[in-house]
Amino acid sequence: MMERMAVILEKDLARGQAAFAQWCHAAHESLVSAESMGSLESADNHGTTAAPDLALSVSPALPRNIWAMAVRYSLFLLERRAPGPGVEVRVAPWGAIKILDGPESDPHNLTPPDVIELDPDVWLRLAAGITTWAQEKGAGHITAVGERDDLSDLLPLV
Template identity: 45%
Template sequence: MARARISDDIGRAAISAALADAPSRDDTATAVRYLLQLLAERAEGNTVEIRVPPFGAVQAIEGPRHTRGTPPNVVEMNASTWLALATGRETWDDAMADGRVAASGQRADLRDYLPVTPARMDP
């Protein structure tokens, strides 16, 4: 069964709250999941698994489909790094250089897919 889609209004509100000084865990979780949802919608596919524990994970990007075991292409980071990358407040190269993103596999490079900030919202 597919996850319920987070609406744009709820997602945008959660992003704004999550980027505030003292976000709630719920706002952070919703913002992370919403931005993962946008990435999966814009980069449809099943080649790369993007993980932001403990809040969510999606498969995205066109290419060979992964179905069992550990995926060959995995990107993992914490919520604050994902929020910064997905909203354009941070660059992929800077996050990689600082070691805040763990990326394995030849397709595990998200720079062409970031930021994923929704329309009608400033990064």
């Protein structure tokens, strides 16, 4: 059996936790700001602004290293919540983990039968509880192959 690499080094856990907290705070601030601008816009134009649409666009302007550590730390949390070899969760370019019980990787290609791919902003919105799996899936932001392609029971992480 092949030794798996850790998604985050033990020495980086505190930095990762701080980065994830910083990302969550910035994302929530961004959402509150966008919602208040939307309500002003709605009042001016007599239109409506849907909060779910705003939530799907949350992507705070933070340094790349904060994003990387936030992704790695949140993947670490998911891996601890649902250990196993059955589903691979990929958040390129910063991390990939295997979670949940089930069939292991094919020894020839090392890819499990179930693979979920997410962009970093999508993953962090889900991990932070800003959006739901159904919202992101409905918007076409989640690429998932396999029978276990829904992580909604495991999210959010905070």
